[in-house]
Amino acid sequence: MKKVFLTLILLIQFNAEAQSSALTVADDLYANGNYTKAIETYKQLKNLDEVYDKIAKAYIAIGNYGEGLVYYEKAIKANENNLLIKYEFAKLLTKTKKYDDANQMFTDLIVLDSVNPNYHYELGVVLEKQRDTLALQEFKKTFSLDQTHQKAIFKIAKHHLIKRNFELAHQFIDKGLESYANNVELISLKAQSYYHQEFYTHSVVWFKKLLELGEKSEFIHEKLSLSYAHNSDYEDAIYHRKQALKFNPNDANALFVIGTYYESLSNFEKAEEYVAKALKLQDVSLSHEYQRLGTIYNRQKKYEKAIKAFQKAIKEDPSNIMAEFFLIRTKDEYYADTDSKINLYENYIKKHEKSPFRLYAQRRLKELKEEKFQEQD
Known part of the structure; x- marks a missing residue:
């Protein structure tokens, strides 16, 4: 009897050790990324109640969310x-939605x-997906339980930025940066807040922080470019807009904007180059762009x-009255014949009775007629 009892004890101990050994093998397979083998090994264990969650994690690791x-x-x-x-x-x-x-x-x-706090945060994320306004309440609850919770702080700060409550946005962003100074999401919100407040010198500082932290994107370079341009720092504006172009080389609007920056620097050759490139890429009405190119040519006396x-x-x-007037003014500079110039202005005045340029056209017509009279004398 004692021998039978001893044999049972040894058998139970052996099975327990075998179970433990198999579990260790499965855990090692999982830890080393061999998830499918780990699943197979876990499933061979007799007591699966203890490893169902591990099997679930292994399936998730290989992308099988259903299992x-x-x-x-x-x-x-x-x-x-x-x-x-x-x-x-x-x-x-x-x-899995x-x-x-x-x-x-x-x-x-x-x-x-x-x-x-994480239960409240995750519920907030779900409510956000369900377009439920109570999501913000859960994010605020998360923050009240943990004032270093970076994800909740970001959600709250972003809400205030969207609502243009800039002072509150800055308060939450600064609170988050106290515990994690290099949080790129909060730094981005900080930069955007300053940008929308039109504090462009500050927005430059914070967008540059993102670049220093290795964050490079079309959005960052574009906003940096615009911030520099608002401060009339056109060389820096051109540099960052060109960096943005690397992400989207066929962005006609970016090319056009660069052309206007070169125009502001009186570099008309470069302005001409970039505006012309923009025109070639666009397939919508290009009236404004051609008008701008014309003014650039005029500045070079071309x-x-x-x-x-x-x-x-x-x-x-055809309704672009401004371009039509600029055409007349250019012909006025280019043509030598006074009678031709007089005809241009007379026709323009007859055609556009309500044009904002009518007064100038009348004054210039008068000057031309006086010049003609003096030439006859």
Whole structure:
């Protein structure tokens, strides 16, 4: 009898050691990223109740969220009091867009532990996905429980930025940066807040911080360029707009804007180059762009090219009175024959009785007629 009892004890011990050894092997496979082998090994264990959640995590690691959900459900049934498993399951529900189920799960978790900030934050994320305005309330609750919670601070600060409550946005951003000075999301909000407040010198400082932290994007360089331009720092504005172009080389608007910056620096050759590039890329009405190109040609006294540009502007938009007037003014500079100039202004005045340039046209017509009279004398 003693021998049988001893044999049973040894057998139980052997099975326990075998189970423990297999579990260790499975855990090692998972830790080293061999998730499929880990799943196979976990499933060979006799007591699966203890590893359902591990199997779920392994399935999630290889992107099989469906099986992940299945095994988390089994893990919860086997471990009803394990809040961590419920928390991970709820996050997976959110990830797989099962928002109603995720909402219920996080709500239940909050009932069990109302002072856990992450439960409130994750519920806020779900409510946000459901377009429920109560999301902000949950983010604020998260912040009240943990004033260093970076994700909740970002959500609240972003809300205030969108609502143009800039003072409150800055307060939350600064609070977040106290505990994590290099939070690029908060730094971006800081830069954007200053930009929308038209504090361009400050926005430059904060957008540059993003670059220093290795964040490079079309958005950052574009906003830096615009900030510099608002401060009339056109060389820096050109540099950063060109950097933005690297992300989108066929951005006709960016090319056009660079051309205007070169024009502001009186570098008309470069202005001409970039505006001309912009025109080639656009397939919408180009009246304004051709008009601008014409003025750039005029500044270089390239009157013949300017005339052609203004003619194209009018062709693109026959109602462009300004381009039509600029065309007359350019011909006035380019043509030598006084009678031809007089005819241009007389026709313009007859055609455009309500033109804002009518008074100037009348004054110039008078000057031309006086010049003709003096020439006859």
